[in-house]
Structure formats: structure tokens, C-alpha cells
Amino acid sequence: MDKAHTSSHRTTDEYFKALYQRDVVLQVDKLTQSFDQGGSKKVILQDVSLQIHEREFVCVIGPSGCGKSTLGRIIAGLDAYPSGEVIVDKEVVKGPSASRGMVFQGYTLFPWKTVKQNVMFGPIMEGRSKSNAERSAREWLDIVGLSKYENHYPHQLSGGMKQRVAIARALINEPKVLIMDEPFGALDPYTRQKMQKHLLDLWRNIDITIVFITHDMDEAVLLSDRIVVLKANPGEVQDIIEVPLARPRAPDIVTDSRFLQLKARINNIVHNPQPQPDFDPALAEMPDIPRMVPLDKKDQQVNH
Numbered sequence: 001m002d003k004a005h006t007s008s009h010r011t012t013d014e015y016f017k018a019l020y021q022r023d024v025v026l027q028v029d030k031l032t033q034s035f036d037q038g039g040s041k042k043v044i045l046q047d048v049s050l051q052i053h054e055r056e057f058v059c060v061i062g063p064s065g066c067g068k069s070t071l072g073r074i075i076a077g078l079d080a081y082p083s084g085e086v087i088v089d090k091e092v093v094k095g096p097s098a099s100r101g102m103v104f105q106g107y108t109l110f111p112w113k114t115v116k117q118n119v120m121f122g123p124i125m126e127g128r129s130k131s132n133a134e135r136s137a138r139e140w141l142d143i144v145g146l147s148k149y150e151n152h153y154p155h156q157l158s159g160g161m162k163q164r165v166a167i168a169r170a171l172i173n174e175p176k177v178l179i180m181d182e183p184f185g186a187l188d189p190y191t192r193q194k195m196q197k198h199l200l201d202l203w204r205n206i207d208i209t210i211v212f213i214t215h216d217m218d219e220a221v222l223l224s225d226r227i228v229v230l231k232a233n234p235g236e237v238q239d240i241i242e243v244p245l246a247r248p249r250a251p252d253i254v255t256d257s258r259f260l261q262l263k264a265r266i267n268n269i270v271h272n273p274q275p276q277p278d279f280d281p282a283l284a285e286m287p288d289i290p291r292m293v294p295l296d297k298k299d300q301q302v303n304h
């Protein structure tokens with residue numbers, strides 16, 4: 001693949017070199033998670049290890065059920081994990097914290113609160129005064145372009161607007177890492193594209209690391225610095241792929257030949273996972289078994 005040039009005329013090699021020199025803000029070490037399913041324990045994530053750097057944009061993709069949301073919930077501190085370690089901003093994750101924000105696919109705004117009250121929720125919970133929280137909420141609503149809607153209720157908003165409120169509600173707490181689980185999955189394609197651009201604009205202009213879970217290959221390649229591909233049963237890191245496409249990326253990059261090549265490569269990795277490490281290599285090439293005993297005449301007429 002050609003070395004693309006970034007907007008600041010750096011090659012992508014230089015871009016990634018600089019990226020890897022930044023501090024690691026999220027470290028996942030040998031993370032394992034299992035759940036009781038049908039009376040027995042099923043391993044969902046096994047030995048997942050990752051290092052994500054400050055201000056990196058990482059997408060997590062993989063087949064349905066491979067544990068993407070499970071991983072996101074653990075990083076967010078919403079679920080406990082039996083083994084391994086997750087460290088965000090040098091602190092072991094033991095529960096939810098303001099250093100980690102989360103935006104889900106389902107609209108999770110409080111329906112009885114106005115847009116402004118929803119965004120104020122985090123600061124109020126942190127003990128900030130109402131006027132201070134209100135001032136921050138207004139700033140964030142301005143950033144996501146929803147100032148005019150501060151007194152609306154969630155049911156009066158479109159899906160894209162609700163997700164902008166959810167993003168403002170997460171970012172007002174100034175998290176180090178924002179975890180987004182299929183945030184645009186329920187939006188129509190036009191709104192989704194607008195939201196992708198909006199998110200990239202936000203990400204470029206604030207000091208945030210994003211872990212973005214998606215099923216959508218186009219979305220993953222469009223947004224990511226790197227893509228973590230998980231395989232299923234159990235969920236393990238299959239590959240971590242750099243996206244060497246210059247930024248900013250215009251929406252029509254999805255028709256660029258380098259974009260399509262990369263997407264095809266990732267598609268291939270997702271749909272043709274490599275044998276697992278504990279897979280018996282002798283099973284990979286099963287020999288044709290020669291007949292050991294001669295067939296009698298009657299059986300020779302049957303097609304074996």
C-alpha cells in the first residue's frame with residue numbers, strides 16, 4: 001500500500017511513529033471474561049491484550065457475539081472481570097469513573113430530563129454547583145450544535161440529535177477515553193455519515209481517545225487509526241490493523257481504491273479467521289485415506 005500523506009504532509013509512517021510515542025492511555029492485559037450460559041461457563045473473551053495511545057481512534061470489529069460489547073463494558077467499568085487487567089490513565093479499572101465515558105447504540109438519555117439537564121447530569125453527580133454544571137452543559141451543547149434545543153425533551157429529537165446529546169453528556173466529564181458501542185447503528189445512512197464527520201471533527205479538536213465498536217467495515221476504516229479485529233468463540237484478538245489513510249478523510253474516501261483494498265483485507269480477516277493457536281496442526285491437512293481392504297465386486301459398483 002502506498003505511503004499516504006497526512007494533511008500536515010507527514011507520511012503515514014511518520015504519523016504512526018508519532019502515535020506510538022504517545023503515552024499508553026488504555027492497556028488491556030490478558031483479559032478474560034466468561035458467563036454462565038445454559039448451566040455451564042462459556043468463555044467470551046480470552047487473553048485479550050491491547051495498548052491504545054493517547055488521542056488514538058481505535059475501532060473494534062468482529063463477528064456478532066465475539067465479545068465486542070463485553071470488552072467495551074469492561075473498559076467502561078460497567079462489568080467486573082475475573083482475570084487479566086485493564087488500566088486507563090494509569091489506574092486499574094474497578095468500576096465506572098469520570099475518566100471513561102460511554103455512548104451506546106440505544107438512546108440512553110433520561111426521558112424526563114431536558115437536553116440541558118441530561119448533559120448536566122455528570123457534573124451534578126460530581127458535586128459541581130448547578131450554575132457551574134449549567135455553564136459547562138451550554139458549552140458542550142454549543143460544541144455539538146444543539147444550543148437551540150437545550151429545553152427540548154429527548155422524545156422531541158431525531159436519533160442523530162439524541163446521539164449528539166449523548167456524546168455531549170459523556171464528554172462534559174472530560175474522560176480520557178470515550179467508549180462508543182455501535183453509536184450510529186440505529187441511524188439512517190445520511191445521518192450516520194453526518195455523525196461520523198461530526199465525531200471526527202470533535203476528536204480532532206479535543207484531547208480524547210476513542211474506542212469505537214462497530215459492525216460496519218466502511219465505518220471502521222473511515223474512522224480509525226487502528227482497527228482491532230476480534231474473532232469469536234472465544235473472543236480473541238485476531239489482528240490489529242493500521243489504517244494508513246491520510247486525514248482528514250472525506251466521506252467519498254469510501255470509493256478510493258486504497259480504502260477498498262484495506263476493507264477487502266479486513267473483510268478477509270474477519271470472515272476467514274486463522275486457526276486458533278491451540279488448534280491441532282495435524283488437523284489442518286487431513287490426508288485422503290486409501291482403502292486398506294479390497295472391495296468385493298458388488299461394492300465396487302457403488303460410488304464410494
Ligand SMILES: Nc1ncnc2c1ncn2[C@@H]1O[C@H](COP(=O)(O)OP(=O)(O)OP(=O)(O)O)[C@@H](O)[C@H]1O
Nearest residue numbers: 035036037044063064065066067068069070071215
Ligand atoms: N451478562 C451476560 N450474561 C451472559 N452472557 C452474556 C452476558 N453479556 C454477554 N453475554 C454473551 O456474551 C457473548 C458476547 O456478547 P457481546 O454482546 O459482547 O458480543 P458482540 O460482539 O458485541 O455482539 P454483537 O456484534 O452481536 O453486538 C454473547 O454470546 C452474549 O450472549
